[in-house]
Structures are given as C-alpha cells and as structure tokens.
Amino acid sequence: MNPPVTMKETHQRRLLANRYQLIDLVGSGAMGQVYRAEDKLLGGVTVAVKFLSQALLNSKMRERFEREATVSALLGEKSNHIVRVRDYGVDEKEIPFYVMEFLKGESLNEVIKFRPLSLPRFLKIVQQICFGLECAHKGIMFEGEMCPIIHRDIKPSNILVIQDPALGELVKILDFGIAKLIQSGEAQTQSFMGTLAYCSPEQIEGKELDSRSDIYSLGIMMYEMLTGEMPIFPENSSFGGWYEAHHYAKPKPIPAKLGLPPKLESLLLECMAKDPSQRPQTPTEILKKLENLEPPQLESQQETLVANSNPTVNKSTRPTLRRPCPKGDDICLKMTWPDDKPQQKIVFPQIVRASEGNFSSLWVMLDEEDIANRLSSIRYNQFVFITSPHPMILWITVLYHREHGPRWLPCYLDLKSSSGQRFARLLGELGSYWILFFSLEKGKTCQHVVTTNIALNQCKNLQEWADKSQLLRGGKPQITKRMLKQEFEKLKPTIENKLKTTYTTCRNGSHR
Structure with a gap:
C-alpha cells in the first residue's frame, strides 16, 4: 500500500495555473505555506507562492487572505520596503494563492540573534522600516477611498534584510496577514491579534488601532536591535502576564556602556510610551528625529x-585590507x-x-x-x-x-x-x-x-x-x-x- 501523499508533495508535483512550477517549501506560518517557484511565462524567473492553509478554508479566511494579497500588491507598488505581490488566483482544489517577489536574505530576528546592531547599521535599517510604515499608514486607494493600513504585527521576524545589487542592505516588511484597512464607517474587530511580546497596550485590549500602535511595536524592536534584549519582561508568559507588563512595567534602562546619543535614547522611550498620545504620532516624526543623527551610508554592491x-590576471593578487x-x-x-x-x-x-x-x-x-x-x-x-x-x-x-x-x-x-x-x-x-x-x-x-x-x-x-x-x-x-x-x-x-x-x-x- 502506498503512503499517503502530503500537502507538500502534492504542491511540488505540479505546474500551478499553467505558469508557476513549484520547486520546494521555503516557509510556513499560521496563514499558510510559501513555496519557491519558477515563472515559466517569464523565462524561469524565481518567485514565491503563498497558499492559504487548508485548515483555514472558510469564507472569512479566504476574504482575509485575498485582502492580504490586495494590500501587499498595492503597497508594494508604492514602497520598495514592502514585499511586492504579482499575481493572485485559486488552484484546481479551490485553494487561494498569491505570487510575490522571491527575496533571499535574513530576517532581522536572525541578524540580531547573536549580537546587537552597530549604530550606523541600526540607523540605516530603522530608516527603511519607517519609510515602509509611513507608506502603509498614509494608505492605499481601496474601493474608492484612501484607507490607512496598520500592520499590527511589527517584530524582527517580519523584517527581512536582503542584499540589493545597487543599494547594499535593503529592508522589506513582510506579512500583512493581520494588517487592518481602516475604512470610514467600519468598526474594528474587538479582539486581540498580534504577537504578545511586541503589541501595544491598546492592541492587547482589542481596541481600535491607529499608526501609533505600530510605533509602540517598533519601539520595542528598536530597543532589542540596539541591546540584544527585550525592554519589558512579564512575570509569566501568559496573556495576563504580558497584559500587565505592557500596561505597567517600565522599560529597562539602556546600558550606559552602549554610549547611545541621548536624543536616540529619548526617542526609544517615547516610542514605548504607554499612552499613545505621548508617542511620536507618525513614522515621519521618527524620521525627522533620526535625521539629526549621523545619516547612514549606502554602500554600492553593484x-x-x-x-x-x-x-588573464593572476587571482592571487594582494588581499583587501581595510585600514581604519x-x-x-x-x-x-x-x-x-x-x-x-x-x-x-x-x-x-x-x-x-x-x-x-x-x-x-x-x-x-x-x-x-x-x-x-x-x-x-x-x-x-x-x-x-x-x-x-x-x-x-x-x-x-x-x-x-x-x-x-x-x-x-x-x-x-x-x-x-x-x-x-x-x-x-x-x-x-x-x-x-x-x-x-x-x-x-x-x-x-x-x-x-x-x-x-x-x-x-x-x-x-x-x-x-x-x-x-x-x-x-x-x-x-x-x-x-x-x-x-x-x-x-x-x-x-x-x-x-x-x-x-x-x-x-x-x-x-x-x-x-
């Protein structure tokens, strides 16, 4: 008797939409699986194909998945710091999928896993994250109106750092799977969605959110990028523990040995303020504050x-030495x-x-x-x-x-x-x-x-x-x-x- 065919094996054995040749599984999450594929129509260009998980095949999740594709497609056209979606469809088994650019790089979570970022690299990466968030928060034209987009899950694993041939390190914001379009007259869902360690006090309460919630998450992440540690720890990792921590715990002081500019320390604390009105109100405000620090250097890798x-040249030429x-x-x-x-x-x-x-x-x-x-x-x-x-x-x-x-x-x-x-x-x-x-x-x-x-x-x-x-x-x-x-x-x-x-x-x- 033959063993049952897995979902992974099924996907890998077919040509999707008579165009995308699936190759291998490269990632999976709560919403579905992502495969590396070749676009046969465009001469074998490598792309990524994301399928909605079969466990989530209901009308509500289909609608959310399609919205994620729409949001990412529209935002990707407006910002180089958001993953670009190229196509959307439904396969022969009625499983929705969308096709996006294939990005080879490291998540920010991997980048800071073993040591914090240097200040120049931190500034370069944070600026690019802010550019992407600024674009999302300004909104996209959706169903005839301008709708701001709140990401709601800003964290290191959703930030990808890739090597662009002309710009050096290029940052992409991933996973708009739980992003929210703020449409006029639409009441937001009164429930918690996000990652407990990075969510804002108002988010963990299930309140209506605006751009300041993403800024709180960014503040937590910026602290982690510079110190290698989380600024806030709960007494336990339960929902209640994180609720207390985000509402009442003060961020740990930034170690003096890092020698950070006082203005940068103040900015981090402002971003992590419990009261949204005490935070920078937009990513643009953060960018203006960062401009007063040493601007980052774009190194060409072209x-x-x-x-x-x-x-013919002897390849044993002198080694490249970089004298300080x-x-x-x-x-x-x-x-x-x-x-x-x-x-x-x-x-x-x-x-x-x-x-x-x-x-x-x-x-x-x-x-x-x-x-x-x-x-x-x-x-x-x-x-x-x-x-x-x-x-x-x-x-x-x-x-x-x-x-x-x-x-x-x-x-x-x-x-x-x-x-x-x-x-x-x-x-x-x-x-x-x-x-x-x-x-x-x-x-x-x-x-x-x-x-x-x-x-x-x-x-x-x-x-x-x-x-x-x-x-x-x-x-x-x-x-x-x-x-x-x-x-x-x-x-x-x-x-x-x-x-x-x-x-x-x-x-x-x-x-x-």
Missing part, C-alpha cells in the same frame, strides 16, 4: 562594468583649496597626507546652501572600469537628499598613470574616503568633512584593476573618458530611480 575583454580611517575633522578642516584649482563648482580626487598615514579624499566646491543640504544626504558610490582603448575608472559619488534630489560628484582615475594606480590602491586598502566641502562664498578653507565607505567587493576590484592596468596597453584616454561619460549618463537614471524609490514617500503623499 557589479561593476568592465567593457571589452581583459587579459581616523576622524576627518581634525585633519581636513585645516586644509585649504589648492592655488592651482579654480574656485568654482568642481570636484577632484586628492591624497591627504597626515601623521597617521595617507588617506583618499574628494574635494568639492559648492554653494554654501547646497553644502548645508548635502550634509544630511545619503551617500552612495559606484566604480566603473573600462580597459580599452585606455584603462580608466569612473568614480561616482552621489549625495542624495529626499527634498533636493541627487548631487553627482563624478571624477576619473587614469590607471596608466602612477598617481591613478596609487589612488585606486589606496581607496581599496582604506575602504573609505573623505569628502571635503569648500564654500564658494567662504573662500579657500574647508568648511565640512564627511566619511564615505566603500563596499568590500569594490575594494577588491579597485586593487585588482590597479594591478591589471600594468599589463594593459594605454592610448587615447580621451576616447575612454568619453565612453565613461556616456556610461555615466546611462547609469544616472537607474541609480536615481532606486534611491528615489527607496527614500521617498508614497506617491499619493508629499516627497520627503
């Missing part, structure tokens, strides 16, 4: 273009604009020599007002290498501000010159560089300096390219530079669109 063929870069203020603020450079809006590379060693830098002259705007910008870099007819690197730095857009700072490194090779190796060795800002109005003294990091794979590329160029023939650098300028113009819309998608509010709202 594969770099290498035009034309390259000769000292604080730039003490060194760079003493620098003055070179006499041989015109005082106009230009950018050029410069090696800064100090007692601690040699350091790479970009010197930039801008209007004073533009500099003030760029100090709070996101910093992004990318390197493009062309080998023929002359080996040369296009070094792209972008300062992206949500209101003022991108400030492009491109420059070129000639890899047939000793200075260009030396500079490329130095960039790869340090893994960072300074940007020195000089004001057109204030003359030749450096006004501000910021540090910009380089992704590890790019550090390796820079050193390999410098070595590789010694084996290449040079000639007609002006042609290579023209080719790089053309490539730069092609890349600009792609880079700007990704940054704009990631760091702007939903299009029904205003630009950040």
Whole structure:
C-alpha cells in the first residue's frame, strides 16, 4: 500500500495555473505555506507562492487572505520596503494563492540573534522600516477611498534584510496577514491579534488601532536591535502576564556602556510610551528625529562594468585590507583649496597626507546652501572600469537628499598613470574616503568633512584593476573618458530611480 501523499508533495508535483512550477517549501506560518517557484511565462524567473492553509478554508479566511494579497500588491507598488505581490488566483482544489517577489536574505530576528546592531547599521535599517510604515499608514486607494493600513504585527521576524545589487542592505516588511484597512464607517474587530511580546497596550485590549500602535511595536524592536534584549519582561508568559507588563512595567534602562546619543535614547522611550498620545504620532516624526543623527551610508554592491575583454590576471593578487580611517575633522578642516584649482563648482580626487598615514579624499566646491543640504544626504558610490582603448575608472559619488534630489560628484582615475594606480590602491586598502566641502562664498578653507565607505567587493576590484592596468596597453584616454561619460549618463537614471524609490514617500503623499 502506498503512503499517503502530503500537502507538500502534492504542491511540488505540479505546474500551478499553467505558469508557476513549484520547486520546494521555503516557509510556513499560521496563514499558510510559501513555496519557491519558477515563472515559466517569464523565462524561469524565481518567485514565491503563498497558499492559504487548508485548515483555514472558510469564507472569512479566504476574504482575509485575498485582502492580504490586495494590500501587499498595492503597497508594494508604492514602497520598495514592502514585499511586492504579482499575481493572485485559486488552484484546481479551490485553494487561494498569491505570487510575490522571491527575496533571499535574513530576517532581522536572525541578524540580531547573536549580537546587537552597530549604530550606523541600526540607523540605516530603522530608516527603511519607517519609510515602509509611513507608506502603509498614509494608505492605499481601496474601493474608492484612501484607507490607512496598520500592520499590527511589527517584530524582527517580519523584517527581512536582503542584499540589493545597487543599494547594499535593503529592508522589506513582510506579512500583512493581520494588517487592518481602516475604512470610514467600519468598526474594528474587538479582539486581540498580534504577537504578545511586541503589541501595544491598546492592541492587547482589542481596541481600535491607529499608526501609533505600530510605533509602540517598533519601539520595542528598536530597543532589542540596539541591546540584544527585550525592554519589558512579564512575570509569566501568559496573556495576563504580558497584559500587565505592557500596561505597567517600565522599560529597562539602556546600558550606559552602549554610549547611545541621548536624543536616540529619548526617542526609544517615547516610542514605548504607554499612552499613545505621548508617542511620536507618525513614522515621519521618527524620521525627522533620526535625521539629526549621523545619516547612514549606502554602500554600492553593484557589479561593476568592465567593457571589452581583459587579459588573464593572476587571482592571487594582494588581499583587501581595510585600514581604519581616523576622524576627518581634525585633519581636513585645516586644509585649504589648492592655488592651482579654480574656485568654482568642481570636484577632484586628492591624497591627504597626515601623521597617521595617507588617506583618499574628494574635494568639492559648492554653494554654501547646497553644502548645508548635502550634509544630511545619503551617500552612495559606484566604480566603473573600462580597459580599452585606455584603462580608466569612473568614480561616482552621489549625495542624495529626499527634498533636493541627487548631487553627482563624478571624477576619473587614469590607471596608466602612477598617481591613478596609487589612488585606486589606496581607496581599496582604506575602504573609505573623505569628502571635503569648500564654500564658494567662504573662500579657500574647508568648511565640512564627511566619511564615505566603500563596499568590500569594490575594494577588491579597485586593487585588482590597479594591478591589471600594468599589463594593459594605454592610448587615447580621451576616447575612454568619453565612453565613461556616456556610461555615466546611462547609469544616472537607474541609480536615481532606486534611491528615489527607496527614500521617498508614497506617491499619493508629499516627497520627503
């Protein structure tokens, strides 16, 4: 007698909707199972297919599952920080499913499992979570009206951190399975849904919720991200124990040894306030408070273009070493604009020599007002290498501000010159560089300096390219530079669109 066929085996043996070839089970939860699949219509693109659990096949759960697909589809079109849904359907056994982008990464729960986040990484991740929540809370157009979306289950396991080829770490909010559309005239269910450890006092009471409930959950999670511990503990893990803890227990003090900025500590406590009116009222308020701290660095992980063929290179090139870069203020603020450079809006590379060693830098002259705007910008870099007819690197730095857009700072490194090779190796060795800002109005003294990091794979590329160029023939650098300028113009819309998608509010709202 043959053994019974399991639900998992049944799904894996079929082509769904004559389009999606199911491959294997990648996850399961209270609402259903998620499978990795190939979209045969689109040439085998990998997707994720979520089925509603057979145990929940009733009209109410079908309606909720369909709503989850609708909410995720609409939100995913408006925010790069929410998983995108591509298709919805019902299979031959009347089991609902929807198809979404396949995301390969780690949940935030896994990321912080063994140690807390550093402050720069914390800021980068929290900003992106806030961007996604901001979009959800502003709402989607549903049945002819704008409906805010409250997630109701913000916790580390519902935050996925993936490696985007252009943006580095990219955060996605998952599982809108118990999210609530707030429609006018609709009474909310007076029951508890969520995860006890992260739910707000009003949520555990089954009250009507607004965006401030998600902010409380975010506050609990932010504390955990920075300390590795929960801020609140119940006397026991029962519903009653958590009810008491969320209503009356004070969050544990943040360890002084972490040395967090006082403004950040205050923000965490405000988010975890028992009274919703004492919390930040929207994710936008949180973002504004975070702007006063050091902005996160976007490190490009993009594969770099290498035009034309390259000769065989010994793969045993020197290892990538990342020498620590000292604080730039003490060194760079003493620098003055070179006499041989015109005082106009230009950018050029410069090696800064100090007692601690040699350091790479970009010197930039801008209007004073533009500099003030760029100090709070996101910093992004990318390197493009062309080998023929002359080996040369296009070094792209972008300062992206949500209101003022991108400030492009491109420059070129000639890899047939000793200075260009030396500079490329130095960039790869340090893994960072300074940007020195000089004001057109204030003359030749450096006004501000910021540090910009380089992704590890790019550090390796820079050193390999410098070595590789010694084996290449040079000639007609002006042609290579023209080719790089053309490539730069092609890349600009792609880079700007990704940054704009990631760091702007939903299009029904205003630009950040």
